Amino acid sequence: MSVSRFLLQALVTLCVMVGVNLAVQRLARNSIPNQHIAAINAAENVRYATLGHSLIVSGFDPTEFARLVPDSAGKTLIAAQNSTHTGDHMLIARLVVQKHPQTKYFIFGFLDRELTAPTNDRLSELYGNHAYAYLLEPSLAAQHYFPDSALTRTEFSFLQKLPMVVERGQVWGKVEQARRTLSNIGMSRAPHVDPFIALEVGNSQTFSALCKSDTLSKASLNSAVTEIFRSIKATGGHIVVINMPMSSTHRRQYYDNPEYAEYITHVGQLVRQAGQIFIDAKDWVDDSEFVDRIHLSPSGAKIFTRKLLEVWHPE
16 A cells, blocks of 8 residues: 555545544533533532432432422532442542532432442443543542543543543434334334343352452542542531432342341441441332332422431431
8 A cells, every 4th residue: 555545545534533522522512421420510509419320319319309308499400410430420529529629518328338338430331321521620629530541541531532432322322212212113123121120240159248348358448439428528418318218129139138237237337437428218109109229209209208207307
C-alpha cells in the first residue's frame, strides 16, 4: 500500500470517528444521567435529598413525606437514580453537596452488601446509568474504582474524552428499543432473564458466606460510602441509612439466616460509629405492597414513608 493511500484511509477513518463522536454527543444530551445532573443543578432550596438506586426511587413517596413533614414541601430533591451502585451514589452525593451545601438530610437506601462490598468496577460496565464516573469528577471515580491499577486509570482517563465510549449506553438503548419493536411484529423474542435474579451474588449459600466473612473480618464501609459520609458531614449534613424493605419470599431466600443477621448488625454499628442514623426496614411492608420481590408499589411507598417518620424525626 502506498503512503498516500494509507494517509487517505487514515484521514477518512479519522473523519468517520470524529463524526460518530459528534453524533453520539448530540444524541446523549438528553441521556438519563445528563437529565438527572441537570435536575440536581437546577433545584432550589434543597433541605432533604434521597440517595441510592431503584429501591429508594420506588420506595420513597415525596408527596406523603411533604404531608407529614411540612417544611419539606418543595425542598426535597430526588437524587436517587435507578440502576446505580455506591460509586455512582458517591459522585451524585458530592454533586448535591457542592450545589446545595445547605442540604440537611440525605435519605440513603441500600440492599445486600452494598455498604461494604468493594467499589471496584470494570471499564466495560461504565455505561448507561453508570456513566456518572465519566460525567462527574472522573479523577475521583478512577481512584475509587481502580485503586490498584494505574494502567486502568490511564485508560479510563483517555476513554472519558470519547463520547462514543462515555455515552454508548444511550446508543445501545436506541438499538434495544428497535429490537423490542421488531420483536412485537412477529420476530422471535430473546429469552427473558429476570433482572433481579441477575443482581444476586451466586446463590444464598454464597451470599451467606460473604456476609459471614465480612462480619468475622470486621469489614469497613467501602471507600465510596466512606466518601459519601465525609462529604455530607463536611457541610453539616446528616445521613439516614436504610436497609430497604423486601418481600418475605426474598427475605427467606437470602436474608433469614444468622450470617446475615450478624452482618446487618455489624453494618448498623459502622454507620452509627460514623455518627449517622441506621434503620433496618427490611420487613416493614407486606408482600401485597410489592410490584416484584424488592420494589414497592406506590401504596407500599406511602406505607414505608409513614413508618420511616415513625422512627426518624427530622428536626
